[in-house]
Amino acid sequence: MNAETINLNPASTNTMAIHALLHLADDSLIMGHRCSEWCGHGPILEQDIALTNIALDFVGQSRHLYQYIATQLQDISNDVALTLIDFDILPEKINEDSLAYLRDTHAFKNHLLVELPNGDWAQTILKICSFSVYRFYLFQLLQKHTDLNLAGIAEKSLKEVQYHVKWSSEWIIRLGDGTHESKSRMLQAIEFLWPYMGEMFEPVMYEKVYYHLDDVTYTSLKNNWLDKMNQIFEQATLPTQSLNQWHQTGGKIGKHTEHLGYILAEMQFLPRTFPNAIW
Amino acid sequence: MDTITLAIQFQKKIDQDIKIEPRDWMPDEYRKTLIRQISQHAHSEVVGMLPEGNWITRAPSLRRKAILLAKVQDEAGHGLYLYSAAETLGITRDEMYQQLHTNKAKYSSIFNYPTISWADMGAIGWLVDGAAIMNQVPLSRCSYGPYARAMVRICKEESFHQRQGFEILLTLSKGNKAQQKMCQDAINRWWWPALMMFGPSDNDSPHTAQSMQWKIKRFTNDELRQKFVDVCAEQVKFLGMTLPDKDLKWNEAKQHYDFGPINWDEFWNVVKGNGPCNKERLSTRIQAWENGAWVREAALAYEEKKAARQYSYDTENKTNQVPVS
Numbered sequence: 001m002n003a004e005t006i007n008l009n010p011a012s013t014n015t016m017a018i019h020a021l022l023h024l025a026d027d028s029l030i031m032g033h034r035c036s037e038w039c040g041h042g043p044i045l046e047q048d049i050a051l052t053n054i055a056l057d058f059v060g061q062s063r064h065l066y067q068y069i070a071t072q073l074q075d076i077s078n079d080v081a082l083t084l085i086d087f088d089i090l091p092e093k094i095n096e097d098s099l100a101y102l103r104d105t106h107a108f109k110n111h112l113l114v115e116l117p118n119g120d121w122a123q124t125i126l127k128i129c130s131f132s133v134y135r136f137y138l139f140q141l142l143q144k145h146t147d148l149n150l151a152g153i154a155e156k157s158l159k160e161v162q163y164h165v166k167w168s169s170e171w172i173i174r175l176g177d178g179t180h181e182s183k184s185r186m187l188q189a190i191e192f193l194w195p196y197m198g199e200m201f202e203p204v205m206y207e208k209v210y211y212h213l214d215d216v217t218y219t220s221l222k223n224n225w226l227d228k229m230n231q232i233f234e235q236a237t238l239p240t241q242s243l244n245q246w247h248q249t250g251g252k253i254g255k256h257t258e259h260l261g262y263i264l265a266e267m268q269f270l271p272r273t274f275p276n277a278i279w
Numbered sequence: 280m281d282t283i284t285l286a287i288q289f290q291k292k293i294d295q296d297i298k299i300e301p302r303d304w305m306p307d308e309y310r311k312t313l314i315r316q317i318s319q320h321a322h323s324e325v326v327g328m329l330p331e332g333n334w335i336t337r338a339p340s341l342r343r344k345a346i347l348l349a350k351v352q353d354e355a356g357h358g359l360y361l362y363s364a365a366e367t368l369g370i371t372r373d374e375m376y377q378q379l380h381t382n383k384a385k386y387s388s389i390f391n392y393p394t395i396s397w398a399d400m401g402a403i404g405w406l407v408d409g410a411a412i413m414n415q416v417p418l419s420r421c422s423y424g425p426y427a428r429a430m431v432r433i434c435k436e437e438s439f440h441q442r443q444g445f446e447i448l449l450t451l452s453k454g455n456k457a458q459q460k461m462c463q464d465a466i467n468r469w470w471w472p473a474l475m476m477f478g479p480s481d482n483d484s485p486h487t488a489q490s491m492q493w494k495i496k497r498f499t500n501d502e503l504r505q506k507f508v509d510v511c512a513e514q515v516k517f518l519g520m521t522l523p524d525k526d527l528k529w530n531e532a533k534q535h536y537d538f539g540p541i542n543w544d545e546f547w548n549v550v551k552g553n554g555p556c557n558k559e560r561l562s563t564r565i566q567a568w569e570n571g572a573w574v575r576e577a578a579l580a581y582e583e584k585k586a587a588r589q590y591s592y593d594t595e596n597k598t599n600q601v602p603v604s
Contacts, residue, residue, distance in 0.1 A: 029341075036335045036344075039351050040328035041563070043571020044578075045359055052352040056345060063341050097340045121574045177584065178577025185573070263336075270339035270397055277454055279339040279397070279447075 018069060018084055020210035021150070022099070023109035023252055025065035029100055030114045031131060032058030033263055034124075043121055050167060054128065057160040064153045066096035086254075092276045101271040105260045112251040113196040115260045122175055122185040126193055129168035130229060134200045135161045137224045141213060169232045176236025186238055198247025201225070207252075293494050298424035301367040309493055312486065313423050314368050315384075316495065318375045321361035322386035324354045326379075326560050330394040331403060339397055346443055347400060353436045360429040367425045380565050388546070389472050391554030398451055398458075398465035404444010406466070406473035406511070412437045413507045414477065417497035445514070452518045466515070467523040474538075475546045477504040483543075505535055512536045 035055035042048030073081055073094045081087065081094055086107035091098030114131060118124045139161060142154035175182040201222035203213070213221070222243065230240040250256065271277070285304045292299065299305055328351050335351065338344035362372045378384035389407050394400070412434060419430035451462035478484055478500040490496040498506075508527075515522050526539035549557070 033336060036348055039335055039348065040325075040332035040355075041567045041570075043567070043574035045325065045355055045362075047574075049352055049355045049359070052348055052355065056348050056352070059341060059345050059348065063345070066341070100341055101339075121571070174581040175574075175577050178581045179573070181573045182577030182580075266336050270337060274455065274457060277339075277458060278450060279343055279454075 015084060016206040016209035017147070018072065019109060019206035021065055021069045021072075022085070022107075023206065025062045025069065025099070026108045026110035027114055027131075028058045028062035028065065030108070030110045030260070030263060031128075032056075032062060033267060034114065034116075034118055035128070037118055038124065051124075054164055054167070057157075057164070061153070061157050061160070062100070063096050064156070066099045068149050068153065069099060070095045089272065089275060097271065101268045105256050105264060106254040108256065108260060108264070109252050109254060110260075111196070111199050112248050112257055113193065113199065115251070115257060115263060116193070116196065117259060119189065119192070120185060121171075122182070122189040123192060125168050125171040125175065126186070126189040128164060129172055129232065130193070130197055130225075131200075132161050132164035132168060133228050134221075134225050136165055137221050137228075141217065141221070142211065145211070172232050172238075173236040176233070176238040183238070186236065190238070190241065194241060195245070195247050198243055198245075199249045199251060201243065202247075202249060204252045290492075293422050293492075296422075296494070298427065299422050300424045308489070309495075310368050312490060312493070312495060313426065314365055314370050316490075317361055317365040317368070317426055318370070318378065319385050319387075321358050321365060321375065322379045322384055323390065324358035324361060326386045326390045326564060328354050328358075329560055329563055330390055330392070330556070331400060334394060334397065334400055337397070338400075343400075343447070350404075350440050350443065353440070357429075357433045357436070360432065361426075364423075364425040364429045376568060380561070380568060382552070382561070385550070387476060388549040388554060389476050390560060391549050391557045392468070392472050393556050395468075396461050396465060398448065398461040399469070401444050401447030401451060401462070402465035402469040404440050404442075405448055405514070406444075406469045407476065408437050408441040408444060409511065410473045410476040410507055412441060413503050413510075417503075418495075420494075420497060422494040445518075448518055448520075452520060462518070463520050466518075466520050470511075470523050471542065471545075472549075474504055474508070474541055475549075477501070477507065479543070479546070480541075508536050508538050 032055045035051055035058060039048065039052045039055065042051055073085070076084075078090060082090060085094070085099065085103065087098070087102050088104050088107070089102045091102050111131075113127060116127065118127075136158070139154040139158045143151050143158060145151045145154065172186065175186045177183075201218065203211070203218055207213075226241070226243055233240050270279070286306060289299070289303075289305060289309075292303075299309075331347065331354075332351050335344060335347050338347050362375060365375060366372060375384065379386065389410075394403070415430050415434050415437065419427055419434055421427045421430065448462050448466070451458040454462075481487060481499045481501045484500050487496060487499055491499070512522060512527060512529075524539045526537060528537050530537045548554070552558070
């Protein structure tokens with residue numbers, strides 16, 4: 001992609017590709033941010049280490065994706081970049097850091113689920129598990145994508161995602177089938193988070209165009225996810241769930257909860273205070 | 280064998296640099312000293328995660344964020360090795376946590392100082408990890424085997440951390456005015472507390488003589504502190520910054536740097552609990568422990584259920600088996 005060929009039509013393939021990649025990168029970054037908040041505060045030292053590892057995986061994935069986006073935008077003019085990326089401070093250079101640090105909430109395209117506060121261990125575990133199971137099935141599809149860079153990132157990330165699914169599902173089973181208190185906390189976590197699950201299976205325009213997944217594939221992605229989650233719930237002696245009820249959406253098109261603003265205020269304050277400084 | 284003979288044999292081993300292992304006989308005081316020192320060291324790693332951990336979400340670039348996350352994770356890992364080493368002496372991790380939470384066990388006072396700017400991540404790496412390495416390299420030759428072996432691995436990672444810290448400061452020192460100011464300010468705040476990390480002056484260090492005889496310690500506090508000052512006084516020149524000590528001066532006759540008096544009044548006050556963050560650090564640890572109680576109970580309950588199910592499955596299968604005559 002370069003300055004000559006870039007097409008700013010909102011529905012153009014280029015725009016769709018950039019937005020879909022930003023969506024994937026933002027999901028990883030915000031997941032990483034939330035997981036990293038546990039660092040030093042976990043219930044068991046070994047689990048503190050495991051969760052920090054997961055945070056590192058997510059931050060690493062976001063870096064690969066942002067770096068890839070930046071290479072695609074190397075040659076375009078600032079005006080085009082500004083419109084396409086929705087920067088609110090004009091960066092000297094488009095790179096992984098300007099993409100992460102110089103966009104405001106409306107430009108972030110992550111799912112609402114990932115920006116929700118950590119809550120207790122049950123809520124954090126359910127969030128990681130549900131998101132990782134979704135990522136597992138999605139990346140299995142994306143590793144066959146015609147965009148070989150994306151396919152490569154998906155393939156590499158899959159190994160990490162498999163571990164995230166294993167680690168978090170084992171915890172759901174332990175908590176569901178543990179004590180009376182842990183079960184009731186798992187139930188509360190499901191009740192709180194479930195309205196945010198549906199957004200993962202309601203593709204917006206850029207996902208449809210860039211992922212090249214038809215409706216049938218999307219339906220099977222959703223069914224695979226639900227089957228796997230229910231399998232875990234059954235093993236955890238928790239009630240199985242459906243996705244038929246009303247759910248929250250908007251994150252993927254920049255309409256977020258109040259939480260994202262606080263995350264970004266904390267995360268971005270230094271680069272925004274000293275624009276163009278090197279750290 | 281009587282205790283006196285055992286004690287003589289023990290000291291002979293120490294003198295011959297033969298490592299003491301968990302099953303070997305050791306004097307009670309040796310065991311106590313090690314438990315005190317290793318658990319204090321483990322607590323320092325775990326409490327030490329907090330001052331740096333609070334900058335993970337604010338790291339100014341994604342690369343720095345990943346490095347800092349990995350670093351704090353390493354500290355948790357060090358805590359684990361050290362708790363395990365202490366457990367070989369007959370104390371459980373939960374007992375050690377209890378001692379920490381009830382103020383019976385100490386941790387390094389340096390972590391009772393606040394991290395108020397990004398440059399503190401650099402200063403901690405350079406000065407605090409630097410001082411820790413100075414203390415810990417000799418510990419990898421300590422007479423107690425499990426402690427010595429844990430220290431070998433820890434020291435490797437710590438020296439990596441120290442280089443990363445110095446690199447943070449070097450980048451800031453080449454940055455804009457505000458970054459340079461941030462850099463100098465962090466050095467000013469961390470320098471003296473880092474010097475205090477070597478512990479009280481030899482004249483006021485009650486445990487030093489015995490610990491040296493047992494080869495738990497190989498150098499005195501003042502010897503290590505001097506070595507640290509000599510190294511840092513040179514390194515700070517690469518940063519184009521200064522150390523906050525007007526008395527710091529090369530002494531040709533001694534072949535060492537002279538340095539100004541340490542504020543021991545501040546040191547003892549921070550040890551006693553009056554540092555800027557003592558209460559906060561401890562209550563954060565206690566809170567993490569208490570908030571995690573239901574998680575640990577659930578994990579235990581689940582393991583018990585699983586074991587019981589396995590047992591009844593095994594028993595059932597046994598009774599169904601055709602007896603072999």
